[in-house]
Amino acid sequence: MENEGRGLHMKVLESLGPAIAAGAYPAGTVLRTDELEHRFEVSRTVVREAVRVLESMQLVESRRRVGVTVRPPEQWNVFDPYVIRWRLAGADRPRQLRSLTALRSAIEPAAAALAAESATPAQCAALTEHALGMVSTSRGRQLTAYLVHDIAFHRVILAASGNEMFARLGDVVAEVLTGRTRHHVMFPDPDPSAVTLHVRVAEAVREGDAAGAERLTREITVGAMAELEVLAPEFDSEAEHA
Amino acid sequence: MENEGRGLHMKVLESLGPAIAAGAYPAGTVLRTDELEHRFEVSRTVVREAVRVLESMQLVESRRRVGVTVRPPEQWNVFDPYVIRWRLAGADRPRQLRSLTALRSAIEPAAAALAAESATPAQCAALTEHALGMVSTSRGRQLTAYLVHDIAFHRVILAASGNEMFARLGDVVAEVLTGRTRHHVMFPDPDPSAVTLHVRVAEAVREGDAAGAERLTREITVGAMAELEVLAPEFDSEAEHA
DNA sequence: TTGAAGCAATTAAGTCATACATAATCCAGG
DNA sequence: CCTGGATTATGTATGACTTAATTGCTTCAA
Numbered sequence: 001m002e003n004e005g006r007g008l009h010m011k012v013l014e015s016l017g018p019a020i021a022a023g024a025y026p027a028g029t030v031l032r033t034d035e036l037e038h039r040f041e042v043s044r045t046v047v048r049e050a051v052r053v054l055e056s057m058q059l060v061e062s063r064r065r066v067g068v069t070v071r072p073p074e075q076w077n078v079f080d081p082y083v084i085r086w087r088l089a090g091a092d093r094p095r096q097l098r099s100l101t102a103l104r105s106a107i108e109p110a111a112a113a114l115a116a117e118s119a120t121p122a123q124c125a126a127l128t129e130h131a132l133g134m135v136s137t138s139r140g141r142q143l144t145a146y147l148v149h150d151i152a153f154h155r156v157i158l159a160a161s162g163n164e165m166f167a168r169l170g171d172v173v174a175e176v177l178t179g180r181t182r183h184h185v186m187f188p189d190p191d192p193s194a195v196t197l198h199v200r201v202a203e204a205v206r207e208g209d210a211a212g213a214e215r216l217t218r219e220i221t222v223g224a225m226a227e228l229e230v231l232a233p234e235f236d237s238e239a240e241h242a
Numbered sequence: 243m244e245n246e247g248r249g250l251h252m253k254v255l256e257s258l259g260p261a262i263a264a265g266a267y268p269a270g271t272v273l274r275t276d277e278l279e280h281r282f283e284v285s286r287t288v289v290r291e292a293v294r295v296l297e298s299m300q301l302v303e304s305r306r307r308v309g310v311t312v313r314p315p316e317q318w319n320v321f322d323p324y325v326i327r328w329r330l331a332g333a334d335r336p337r338q339l340r341s342l343t344a345l346r347s348a349i350e351p352a353a354a355a356l357a358a359e360s361a362t363p364a365q366c367a368a369l370t371e372h373a374l375g376m377v378s379t380s381r382g383r384q385l386t387a388y389l390v391h392d393i394a395f396h397r398v399i400l401a402a403s404g405n406e407m408f409a410r411l412g413d414v415v416a417e418v419l420t421g422r423t424r425h426h427v428m429f430p431d432p433d434p435s436a437v438t439l440h441v442r443v444a445e446a447v448r449e450g451d452a453a454g455a456e457r458l459t460r461e462i463t464v465g466a467m468a469e470l471e472v473l474a475p476e477f478d479s480e481a482e483h484a
Numbered sequence: 485t486t487g488a489a490g491c492a493a494t495t496a497a498g499t500c501a502t503a504c505a506t507a508a509t510c511c512a513g514g
Numbered sequence: 515c516c517t518g519g520a521t522t523a524t525g526t527a528t529g530a531c532t533t534a535a536t537t538g539c540t541t542c543a544a
Contacts, residue, residue: 008499009294033524043500045287048525052251052291053298056324064524065508078410079321082298099407102352106408110348165341166348168320250526275497285527290498306497307535 012040012050013082020059020070021083022090027072031060036068057083081171088179100176101228105221107169108157112201112217115160116210123160127153127202138195146190147181153198157217160205194223254282254292255324262301262312263325264332269314273302278310299325323413330421342418343470347463349411350399354443354459357402358452365402369395369444380437388432389423395440399459402447436465 016036019025036047051068054060057077062068077083078099087096115123133149154177155170197220204212258278261267278289293310296302299319304310319325320341329338357365375391396419397412439462446454 007497045290045499045501048287049291049294052294056295056298056322062524063508064506065522067523074406074409077322078407080298080319095406099405102356102405103349103407106348106352107345110344114344163341163344164316164337165320165345167316249524286497287526287528304497305535306533307495307537309496 008042008046009049009053012036012042012046013053015040016050017054017057017059017082018086018089020054021076021086023073023092025070027070029070030067031070032067059083081175084172085175088175093179097176097179097228100172101221101225103169104173104176105218105225107166108154108173108221109214109218111158111161111163111166112205113210113214114162114166115157116205116208116213118162119160119205123156124202124206126156127160127205130156131199131202134190134195134198138190138192141188143181143188143190147177150190150198151177153202157201157205191223191227194220197223250284250288251291251295254278254284254288255295257282258292259296259299259301259324260328260331262296263318263328265315265334267312269312271312272309273312274309301325323417326414327417330417335421339418339421339470342414343463343467345411346415346418347460347467349408350396350415350463351456351460353400353403353405353408354447355452355456356404356408357399358447358450358455360404361402361447365398366444366448368398369402369447372398373441373444376432376437376440380432380434383430385423385430385432389419392432392440393419395444399443399447433465433469436462439465 016031025031033044033047033051036051037044040047051060051062054068055062057080058071058075059077060068060070078087084096084100087093119127130149130153134146134153137146137149151174154173158170158173159167161167197216201213201216201220204216258273267273275286275289275293278293279286282289293302293304296310297304299322300313300317301319302310302312320329326338326342329335361369372391372395376388376395379388379391393416396415400412400415401409403409439458443455443458443462446458
């Protein structure tokens with residue numbers, strides 16, 4: 001997701017989006033377009049295009065005579081990749097990480113079960129390759145190399161499920177895994193039992209053992225949630241529905 | 243989701259979006275903006291805004307000197323509510339319905355388990371109310387009334403999970419349930435066993451029985467998938483990864 | 485002859501500024 | 515309390531200009 005300078009409206013978007021997602025503008029805040037064009041020193045055209053995109057993400061609502069109103073967080077398109085990334089970069093990162101990990105826990109076991117039934121030989125090979133890659137990089141602070149294999153592994157599982165929506169969550173999982181490594185919400189060395197589980201998932205998928213693949217993958221995601229509890233317990237699960 | 247005439251760019255969006263989602267423009271097709279403004283008889287401003295939104299959905303990519311290129315379906319934001327609705331209205335509705343039902347099967351049991359642990363009394367009451375409503379409308383071709391309760395029931399489960407991402411899928415589930423009723427991909431009268439399951443889920447959630455709520459909800463979603471197999475078997479599950 | 489590198493023309497999107505239209509909101513005036 | 519114009523910020527249209535990428539031509543070298 002390398003959307004840098006591609007267009008001036010992107011500049012505005014990459015500035016306003018994260019700010020809104022971080023809660024810098026409480027729900028109900030109104031932004032006037034002429035204020036924005038002055039603030040970012042761009043033309044009306046550019047501001048409007050940025051606003052239209054924010055509107056499509058349900059972050060804001062634009063109404064005549066009143067302005068661009070920030071919508072309450074419950075209405076945001078929390079599945080939009082941009083919104084996910086912006087929120088992960090912002091203040092409520094812990095809660096976001098919890099939500100995403102719970103999502104993973106629900107999706108990945110199901111994806112693994114489907115993958116066991118329909119993965120191609122090439123996908124099985126890739127799975128084994130990355131699982132072994134995780135084994136060989138799990139010691140000696142090779143976190144970056146480990147992360148690459150970890151992400152690739154989960155991407156293959158999701159893609160091999162044959163379900164386009166599961167497959168699309170590959171980016172999300174990548175963000176989560178990258179995020180927890182980059183922000184050190186992870187032990188210096190990966191949990192050895194997690195590494196073993198990945199190897200066993202690869203085996204189960206290759207052997208067409210759907211139930212096994214599902215169960216083992218569930219163990220992985222349960223572990224991920226537990227890890228989150230230990231390392232970032234600043235929020236209680238119950239606290240989410242305000 | 244009642245986005246009617248709200249803005250001219252919406253008109254363009256509601257025309258171009260469904261067309262692209264339906265595959266009317268194969269991946270790689272280039273649309274020139276001046277052609278679009280002529281076709282829809284609107285100004286550049288309007289066309290550009292619509293294109294920006296389509297771009298944020300990853301349906302198209304706009305590049306200088308080349309035009310607005312339609313992206314391959316694998317890159318689309320298939321979680322975007324608009325994209326979901328457009329695809330459900332289009333040609334590959336059966337496949338879309340399969341993907342979404344598989345998604346439900348993964349999410350809803352997990353949501354029910356969480357709901358059993360954190361649902362408020364009000365939410366438990368709503369659950370019971372809608373489950374009973376389903377019972378009382380399950381006979382005599384009261385499909386519309388039944389649908390209202392069915393949607394509400396699943397919405398409450400997802401909301402009561404306390405996970406914002408699960409909660410956001412309420413609209414998606416509503417679309418699926420509405421779609422299968424409206425397009426008659428459903429028997430004249432709902433399956434009695436499904437109705438009973440909803441009542442039992444409501445009980446399990448009320449009693450805080452997470453495992454039970456999860457298992458019963460899984461039975462509901464498995465039933466939904468089976469129903470789909472029977473009534474719309476035009477595609478094979480395996481056929482999805484081209 | 486071929487082909488690779490470089491350069492200039494072309495083209496369509498990107499940006500800006502201005503003018504005008506439209507629909508909510510606000511505020512008298514009844 | 516209701517009504518109706520004044521107000522105001524977004525919505526739309528248009529013309530002029532900028533920018534970057536593609537095309538294709540030219541040139542030079544192997």
